[in-house]
Amino acid sequence: MRTTRRRFLAGLAAAPAVAAVGPSARAQETGGARHSSFDPWIEIHREHLRQNVQQIQQRVGSRPILAVIKNNGYGLGVANVARLLEPLDAVPAVAVVKLHEAVTLRDAGFRKPVLLMGPFDDKDLEEAVARDILPMVYTPIGATLDRIAAARQKPVPLHVCVDTGIGRVGVPHVQAPALLRDLAARRSVDIRGVMMTFTEHAEFDKEQLQRFQTLCGSLEREGIKLGRKHAASTYALFQHPDAFLDMVRPGMAVYGVYPEAPFRASGAMDLRPAVSLKTRVAYVKQLRRGDSAGYERAYVAARDVWVATLPSGHTDGVPRVAAKGARVRIGGALYPIIASVSASHCIVEIGPEPRVEIGDVATIFDWTEGSRPEDVSAACGVSVYDLTMHLNPLLPRRIV
């Protein structure tokens, strides 16, 4: 429905215009901040999340899904995502990278296991264990674990991270047997899982998986219990069915976004983006031929043209490079972002007629064809991970 300026203003008097998204539209995780109805906002599609989990579950033959909800739940809000995933049996646990996110989940009342895939010091570890957060371990911290386990009179459940070639965190695979034997021998330790991360290099991934399976196989033959072995992020869900192992560990697929275009075409899973970025047209004006727009006159009108200003910029999550081809949907039509994206504004080219009005909803991305996050990121040449993970955490998030 088109909102005329008059109708829009009348609506404003009754209720904030953005409240039109439904009864669950109360601000989530915004600390009660006061937002203008023109401010950009993020919508989280409950049903799409559920459907994506279902698609993943079908793909992996009902293996458990350790949902990665790091980096503010890929932009959706870490507590929002946790709350929506918690009732799903297919997701027995979640993983984050930063301790504060793990603690946020516990503070929000999330009860399922949380794997902390990031670093911690001894004091952090005590706090994490006390709050039922499972650490991901890859250094010889057996003595610390002994002390913590003695104090709580229970072993510490944990996962061990093995580096099979990514060169990031994780015990190097050749040193992994020694560490795993040491941990397994301690009564203070309960190894719940062993994990690795692929480099997502088509050939080398095979070598990595081989290293991991050789390692796990030989330790298991010694009688060491490794818990659930897991390796598969979203990339592997599409590329490496042989790496689904005992559990999968996707992030992006849960949010309904394909990391690479061929995955979308493959038909392996029907994923629906569960996140939208929206705002409202703040201003509409006509530029005369030769007038400019944006800092450094990044755009000069070749002919008389109408443009609209959106009160959303790179601080909100609109990529700085969006003018390289990203398009915004207003009233069902797609319009290009032009000039340069500034911190809090961007400008779209409407054409020879003033077809939009102040107050119209402008969709920067959502789940519809042509406006998906993948469409926007491809159009302006950024990774789709940069798009959702760079959404400003302070923007209001509404579950629809």
Ligand SMILES: *Cc1c(COP(=O)(O)O)cnc(C)c1O
């Ligand atoms: C982020 C992350 C994942 C999930 O990656 P996606 O590509 O979003 O599926 C899995 N494992 C680890 C260790 C990660 O850091």
